[in-house]
Amino acid sequence: MEKVRIQDDLFHYVNQEWIDQAVIPDDKPSVGGFRDLDEDVEKILIRDLNEMCEKEVWPDEYLENACSLYQAVKDVKRRNREGIRPVLKTLSGIRKLTGVAHFNRNLKEMVLGGLPLPFEIDVDTDMKDTDRHCVMLQGPGTILPDVTYYKNPQQKEQMLALWSAMAGAVLKKTRLDAEEQERVMQDTLRFDEKIAGLVKSREEWSEYAKAYNPMKTRTVASQLKPVRFRKLLTDLFGEAPETVIVADPRFLKGFSTLFNEETFEEYKNWAYMTALLDATTYLSEELREMGGRFSRALMGVLAPSPVEKFAYRLASGVYAEPVGLYYGRKYFGEEAKADIISLVGEILDKYKERIRANAILSEETQAKAVKKLSTMKVCMGYPDRVREEYALMGYPKDLPLYQAVSTLKRIRKEYRFSRLGQKVDRDQWPMPGHMVNAAYDPFRNSITFPAAILQAPFYSIKQSRSQNLGGIGAVIGHEISHAFDNNGALFDEKGNLNNWWTKEDSRNFAKRTKAMVREFEGIELPWGKVNSTLIVSENIADNGGMAVTLDIMKGMKDASYEEYFMNWARVWCEKSKPEYKQILLTVDVHAPNLLRANMQPRNFDEWYETFKVTKKDKMYLAPSKRVVIW
Numbered sequence: 001m002e003k004v005r006i007q008d009d010l011f012h013y014v015n016q017e018w019i020d021q022a023v024i025p026d027d028k029p030s031v032g033g034f035r036d037l038d039e040d041v042e043k044i045l046i047r048d049l050n051e052m053c054e055k056e057v058w059p060d061e062y063l064e065n066a067c068s069l070y071q072a073v074k075d076v077k078r079r080n081r082e083g084i085r086p087v088l089k090t091l092s093g094i095r096k097l098t099g100v101a102h103f104n105r106n107l108k109e110m111v112l113g114g115l116p117l118p119f120e121i122d123v124d125t126d127m128k129d130t131d132r133h134c135v136m137l138q139g140p141g142t143i144l145p146d147v148t149y150y151k152n153p154q155q156k157e158q159m160l161a162l163w164s165a166m167a168g169a170v171l172k173k174t175r176l177d178a179e180e181q182e183r184v185m186q187d188t189l190r191f192d193e194k195i196a197g198l199v200k201s202r203e204e205w206s207e208y209a210k211a212y213n214p215m216k217t218r219t220v221a222s223q224l225k226p227v228r229f230r231k232l233l234t235d236l237f238g239e240a241p242e243t244v245i246v247a248d249p250r251f252l253k254g255f256s257t258l259f260n261e262e263t264f265e266e267y268k269n270w271a272y273m274t275a276l277l278d279a280t281t282y283l284s285e286e287l288r289e290m291g292g293r294f295s296r297a298l299m300g301v302l303a304p305s306p307v308e309k310f311a312y313r314l315a316s317g318v319y320a321e322p323v324g325l326y327y328g329r330k331y332f333g334e335e336a337k338a339d340i341i342s343l344v345g346e347i348l349d350k351y352k353e354r355i356r357a358n359a360i361l362s363e364e365t366q367a368k369a370v371k372k373l374s375t376m377k378v379c380m381g382y383p384d385r386v387r388e389e390y391a392l393m394g395y396p397k398d399l400p401l402y403q404a405v406s407t408l409k410r411i412r413k414e415y416r417f418s419r420l421g422q423k424v425d426r427d428q429w430p431m432p433g434h435m436v437n438a439a440y441d442p443f444r445n446s447i448t449f450p451a452a453i454l455q456a457p458f459y460s461i462k463q464s465r466s467q468n469l470g471g472i473g474a475v476i477g478h479e480i481s482h483a484f485d486n487n488g489a490l491f492d493e494k495g496n497l498n499n500w501w502t503k504e505d506s507r508n509f510a511k512r513t514k515a516m517v518r519e520f521e522g523i524e525l526p527w528g529k530v531n532s533t534l535i536v537s538e539n540i541a542d543n544g545g546m547a548v549t550l551d552i553m554k555g556m557k558d559a560s561y562e563e564y565f566m567n568w569a570r571v572w573c574e575k576s577k578p579e580y581k582q583i584l585l586t587v588d589v590h591a592p593n594l595l596r597a598n599m600q601p602r603n604f605d606e607w608y609e610t611f612k613v614t615k616k617d618k619m620y621l622a623p624s625k626r627v628v629i630w
Contacts, residue, residue, distance in 0.1 A: 007617035011597035014569035022575045027306065029299040030576035033593065034453075038436045041452045045327060045434060046312045061394075062322030062386055066315045068395035072404065073311035079401055080284045084173050086400035087279040090115070091174070094272045100261050104228045108235040112417075114409050116140065116274035118259040118267055119224065119251075121232075123420050126245070127212040130443045130495040131426075133419045135233065137220065138211075138247035139199040143192045145298065146586045148203075150196040159298070160189065166293040167273060170280060173287060187269035194258045194266075198251045202587050203534045209490045211247040212497055220244045223252050226260060237420050281314075282402035300577030316434065318408055319393070321386050324432025324450065328382025332433070332451035336461060337381050340454055340472065344378050344447075347476050350548050354630060360508035368500045372483055372493040377426075377446035381454070382433030387425070389415040438475050440482035440541075443495040447479040457570045466560040469553060470567035474545040481544025481630055485537040486513050512629045516540055519627055520599065525592060527581040538590045539599075544630040546600050553606070561610040565601055572597040603627050 006013040015032075024031050049070050058064040073079075094115065097103055103110075111121060119137060126134040142150075143163055149155050164185060171181040205211070217240050221229040233240035246252050259267055280291025289304050296304070305313065316323045355361065355369045392411050396404045430439050433451045440447050449472075456463060459472035482488045489509065492498040501509070516539050520532035532539075546568070553559040572593040576584075581592065591599065601607040602621035613620050 005617070007611050007613045007619055009598060010565060010569045010601060010619060011572065011594050014566050014597075015573040018573060019575050024575060024577060026303040027301060027309070029301050029580035030574055032574040033572060034436050035574075037452065037455060037458075040455075041327065041434050041436060042309065042312060044331065045316060045323065046308060048326075048330075049312065049315070059326055060322070062319060062390055063326055065393060065395040066319040066323055068397055069318055069404070070311045070315040072395075072397070072401050073314055074307055075401075076285055076307055079282075080286070082400050083284045084287060086283060086402040087276065088175070090275055090279070090406075091272055094268060094275060097264075097268050099264055100226045103264070104226075104231070107228070107232050111232070111236065112410055112413055114406065114413065116271040116278075119227070119255070121236075123416050125424050125443045125495075127209070127443065127491075127497040128214075131424050133422065133424060134243070134245050135237075135241055135420065136245045136247060137224075137252070139251035140195055142196045142199065143189075144196070145583055146202045147196045147199060148201050148586060150193070162297045163294045164189075166290065167277065169293075170276060170287065170290050171273075173290075174276065184269040184273050187266040188273040191258075191263070191266040191270035194263070198248075198254045198258060200248050200250075202589075203531060206487075206534050206537065206589050208487055209497055211245075213246045213249050214243045215246050215249075215252075217242055217244050220246060220252065224255055236417055241420070279402050282400075282405050298579060298583055300579030314405075316432075318405070319390065320432040320435075321383065321429070322390055324434045325382050325386055328433030328451040332381045332454065336454055336459070339461060340449065340459065341378065341380055343468070343473060344380070344449075344476055346552065347473065347480065347548055348373055348376065350552050351477070351480055351630070354548060354551060358630065360512060360629075361505050362502050365501050365505045368492070369484065372445060373480070375445060375493045376480070376483065377444065379429050379446055379448040381449070381451045383427070383429045387428060438479050440479040440488065441495070442482070442488045442491045445483065445491070445493055445495045447476070449476070449479075457567055457573075463567070464560065464563055465556065465558070466553065466563040467567040469549040470564035471571050473549040473552070474542075474568060475571075477545030477548040478541040479545075480548070481541040482537070484544070484630055485540040487537050509629075512627065513540065515627045516543065516629065519603075519621075519625065520591065520595065523595065525581075525585075525594070527578050528585045530585065530591065530595070535589055535591045540629055542591075542596060542600050543603060543627065546604060547628050547630055550604055550606050561606050565607065565610065568601070569597040 004012045004016065012019070018032070022031050028035070049067055052058050052063065053067050053071055058067060090113075093106075097106070107117075110117060118140060120140055122136050123133050124136050126132050144150060144156070144159050149159060167185060167188070168181070171184060174181070176184065217230060217233065230240045233244075277291050280287040282288075283291075285307070288310070292304050296302070304310070352370050352373050355366055355373070358366065361369065389412060392415060393408050396407050399407065426444050428444075429448055430441050431437055431448050431450050435450045436452045438447070438449050438453055453459075453475070454472065457467075457471050458475060459468050463471070483491075489501070490497055490499070492500050499506075513536060517532045517536050520530055520535065520539060523530040523532070550561075550564070553561065553564060574593040584590075584592065590596065598619060602619055603626045607613060607619075
């Protein structure tokens with residue numbers, strides 16, 4: 001491929017040589033950027049886990065439990081010998097349900113056991129009082145990745161055909177005869193169709209503040225009939241709370257058409273099929289391969305993960321915080337931590353300056369925004385301690401893998417449910433130290449940067465300051481900006497859902513938000529069309545991250561805008577399977593990496609000045625169309 005000009009395509013100018021040489025492994029949908037760093041962390045921790053298991057020496061009881069799970073997954077001979085047997089008791093219990101009354105008598109155990117239900121119930125932070133927990137209710141998931149696929153007959157037919165081939169192959173491994181297998185399959189599809197007509201799309205879920213719909217428990221119970229909901233709450237919590245937060249009132253309103261005595265057999269067979277497919281991950285290698293065929297086909301992945309990688313991912317997921325704490329303590333340097341914390345402080349200070357000078361905010365709202373920045377908690381590297389729930393999660397070595405994991409999931413759910421009525425732990429981290437990612441938590445007004453992301457190209461003490469600002473600096477600014485995106489702006493400095501804006505300020509911000517939607521609206525890529533509404537919050541955050549770091553660059557004597565923009569593009573380097581890129585357009589709230597690299601620079605004067613970009617160049621945007629919100 002001929003070398004592109006940087007003025008036409010920053011992403012490919014920086015990354016094309018790597019893309020041409022990169023090979024996507026059979027067990028992955030993409031390579032580059034975040035995934036390559038994740039692969040490096042994975043190799044380090046697999047090596048360490050193998051050494052711990054071989055020497056039978058662990059840093060603490062948590063890592064001993066993680067190693068026990070890791071070894072259980074790697075014991076392929078045992079899993080293959082057990083085959084489908086570990087899940088048969090669970091499946092038999094579902095088959096024995098005789099009707100709604102029988103369902104209600106067993107409902108508490110079904111909830112705690114993690115069995116598929118016609119609704120989902122959980123305990124989480126109350127958005128309007130983030131010091132307390134609340135009960136939340138929403139609908140179940142669908143077979144297809146998003147409900148929008150059900151509205152496209154061709155896509156729906158093709159994708160469900162893939163799913164049916166996978167489900168049919170797994171059903172043949174059960175003790176059901178051919179007629180029963182067909183009935184389970186058809187009832188599952190019918191029930192799934194009903195669910196799809198009631199639940200939210202990914203675009204609707206992207207406005208997460210709209211999931212806060214407090215309703216009186218008696219009202220919820222009346223709409224959730226024939227489920228004995230109040231009795232369920234009493235059984236689970238000792239008494240029924242006065243209020244339940246309903247994530248999707250539309251689902252609740254239509255629930256009676258989904259679940260009733262007439263549809264019970266459909267539900268039962270759907271629950272059987274869902275439980276069976278969920279279990280395949282933890283059964284024999286044959287079943288693990290079968291059960292993953294549908295998701296792999298959707299992403300263009302040719303093969304399941306090798307056993308060792310699968311074992312690591314499961315162990316480091318179930319025991320995420322202890323594994324992350326181990327990684328952070330061993331591999332995250334204090335020099336780097338001090339340097340990053342200093343950079344975060346500098347970005348926060350610059351953000352405050354920009355807020356005070358921002359024309360769309362009144363002085364009243366500016367003061368509240370600065371207060372939100374001043375009280376923002378910074379979580380850097382790894383937490384000081386492991387959450388108390390992990391002390392309850394000793395690995396049950398005597399059980400088959402499926403049953404052991406089910407036991408651990410139940411322990412975690414019981415612990416989470418026990419928190420109702422107790423104060424929220426505001427020191428809890430949303431991400432473990434070994435995760436290559438970053439986050440803003442609107443309910444705690446905190447930003448988190450795990451140790452694993454604090455490496456090149458995002459950050460290195462060996463990189464220039466300009467490169468680090470274009471990498472981790474822009475990411476830090478991105479996460480801070482989430483406090484003021486179209487979702488985060490609805491929460492105050494304590495993380496409570498609270499309108500702290502004047503009406504005029506809200507209108508001005510809404511205009512800027514719409515301008516950001518328009519900037520990405522209708523963009524056609526070779527693999528599909530961008531949904532600019534779905535990705536607007538992340539685009540606002542990217543825009544804010546670039547704005548604040550470019551502002552810092554203005555005060556640097558040795559600032560290199562070329563290095564800044566080049567590293568910005570390098571961070572988003574990626575090569576993906578076409579199928580995976582198509583799915584992401586529907587389900588991911590982030591813009592495709594190509595657009596993340598190429599769109600935001602167009603909004604800033606520094607881009608045009610550095611590379612002499614003119615109207616003749618493809619990465620030119622007329623001044624009237626450029627958007628800078630923060």
